[in-house]
Amino acid sequence: MKFIKLFFGIAFIFPLALLAQSRASVNIQNNATLDRKEAVVAIKWNAVLSKYPQIDTANFVVINSVTKKQVPYQLEHIGQKAVQNLLVQVDVKATSTLSLSIQKGKPETFVTKTYARYVPERKDDFAWENDKIAFRAYGKALEKEKDNAYGFDVWVKRTDRMILNERYKLADYHTDHGDGLDYYHVGFTLGAGNMAPFVKDTIRYSGNYQQWKILDNGPLRTTFQLSFDSWNAGEIKVSATKTISIDAGSQLNRIENVYTFEDTKPMPVVVGIIRRPETGVLSLNEQQGIMGYWEPTLGNNGTTAVGSILTTPVTNMSVDATQIIAKTTVENNKPIVYYTGAAWDKAGKITNSKQWFDYLNNFNQQIKNPLVVSIK
Structure with missing residues (x-):
């Protein structure tokens, strides 16, 4: 028994x-x-x-x-x-x-909702997108061209499909063929929320990115790194690596920058958004570190919204004739994280400035109150 x-x-x-x-x-x-x-x-x-x-x-x-x-x-x-x-x-x-x-x-x-790639056929562009919006950064080959630019570019879209390869193949991405276009002008500015050293009250732009590496490529999150050779930032020799992530369903990128420089003191940096000469709508919240910009409408192309959220204390925000900037500091070899991105009214989801500023405020609350995961 x-x-x-x-x-x-x-x-x-x-x-x-x-x-x-x-x-x-x-x-x-x-x-x-x-x-x-x-x-x-x-x-x-x-x-x-x-x-x-x-x-x-x-x-x-x-x-x-x-x-x-x-x-x-x-x-x-x-x-x-x-x-x-x-x-x-x-x-x-x-x-x-x-x-x-x-x-x-x-x-x-599962449907692919995020994607990125190096684009050697277009002067070393690096482009990325999700099911809401698309972006690109400029590579070393463009530095020799008269149409070189410094900041992040926005490619507006009104489809949840991945469209980068189609647009580059068509080579007519300044025209809306039903899914959006590239009409965002960057020039010699930080564009749609790039970051740069701000030494002696001057933005110290780097050259274009020199190396790239994809860490993950969808379907829900794409992450990649862009590396920048050292440059003179107001008598400070600086190099940088930028790790950029875009999630499915998000209008904003997560950006983690690491600056290397020979100084024991923190270095001032700024996040900047290009400002148009026509009248747009601004929302600046220094205390929360949120910059929101509802651009002036550009004819049939509609309206682009751009915004950035800093997670480090902002010393001040300012507006001049060409850019909206938020100033903070970074320490040598220590990552600094912020969020930046865009939306397009013709996508039909965010169609006015209030909705865009609400989106940025809600996104900021989500950063501060992350979802809690437990497993058993």
Whole structure:
């Protein structure tokens, strides 16, 4: 009889052990009073492995525990061979918790919502986009041309499709063929929210980027690095690396800059937005570090909105004839993070200045009140 009892005890425990290894449960908690829509959330891959060590990266699904539907996901590497994070895109209502299940299954084919590439056929452009908006940075080949520019460029779009390759192939991206166009002028300014040293009350522009590296390329998040050779920033020798991420569903990029310079004191830097000579609408909030600009309408091309959010203390914001700038400081070899991006009224989502400024304010609240992830 003792042998029979022991046998049944083992038989009861063994399936539970198998079950524990066949799935992981994730809770995503929104403590803020704002709904989070189309949020891309990072779940530490090591945490997933600790609960689901037998997971097969090619044969698993993420299931919404309420709707029982699959949730789009991406394995994020951040330039590493090993997986760093599991990214999921979800909606989480205000002051509520969303439950997900990670389990064995055949994943659906998820639509690509972010993308970036180096564009050697267009003078070393580096271009990137998501399902809302697109951007580009200028490369070394353009430095020799009369139409060189310094800042970030905006390519407005009114489709959720990835359109960069189509536009470059067509080579007529200054014309709207139904999905948007490039009509944003950058010139010798910081454009749509680039950053540069601000030494002796002067913006010290770098040359164009010299090297690039893609760390992840969709479908939910694209991350890449642009490296800049050293330059003279007002008698300070400076070099820089900019790591840029764009998430599906977001109008803004996350930018992490690392400046290297020979000085023990913090170096002043500015984030800048080009200002048009015609009348637009400005919203400047030094305390919160938010710059918002609703540009003047440019004929049939419509209106571009541009905005930046700094996460470090802003010493001041100012406006002159050509740019809107926010000043802060950075330490040698220490990353500084901020957000910058754009929207287009003809995309039909953000169609006036109030909606744009509200978007920036809400985005700032999301930065300060991130979703809380727990796994079991």
